[in-house]
Amino acid sequence: MNPIKRADIKPGDRVAIVMKADQRSGKLTEGTVKEIxxxxxxHPHGIKVRLGGGEVGRVQGKIQIPNSK
Incomplete structure (x- = not known):
C-alpha cells in the first residue's frame, strides 16, 4: 500500500482521515483540508491534516468529487 504524499494534498481537498481516538476502530472522518x-x-501512517471543522487526523485517502456537468 502506497502512502499518500504531502505533495498530493492541498488545502481545499476532500479527504478521509482517521483521528487518533479512532485508530483502533479505523473509523474514517470525511472533510475538507484546512491545514497540512x-x-x-x-509519513508511513499518513499525512496529518486539520479539517475545516477542526478535526485532526492522518489522511487515509482523497475523495473524488464527480463533475457536475
Whole structure:
C-alpha cells in the first residue's frame, strides 16, 4: 500500500482521515483540508491534516468529487 504524499494534498481537498481516538476502530472522518500539519514529504501512517471543522487526523485517502456537468 502506497502512502499518500504531502505533495498530493492541498488545502481545499476532500479527504478521509482517521483521528487518533479512532485508530483502533479505523473509523474514517470525511472533510475538507484546512491545514497540512506534517512537514515531511511522506509519513508511513499518513499525512496529518486539520479539517475545516477542526478535526485532526492522518489522511487515509482523497475523495473524488464527480463533475457536475
Amino acid at each position: 500539519l506534517t512537514k515531511s514529504p511522506e
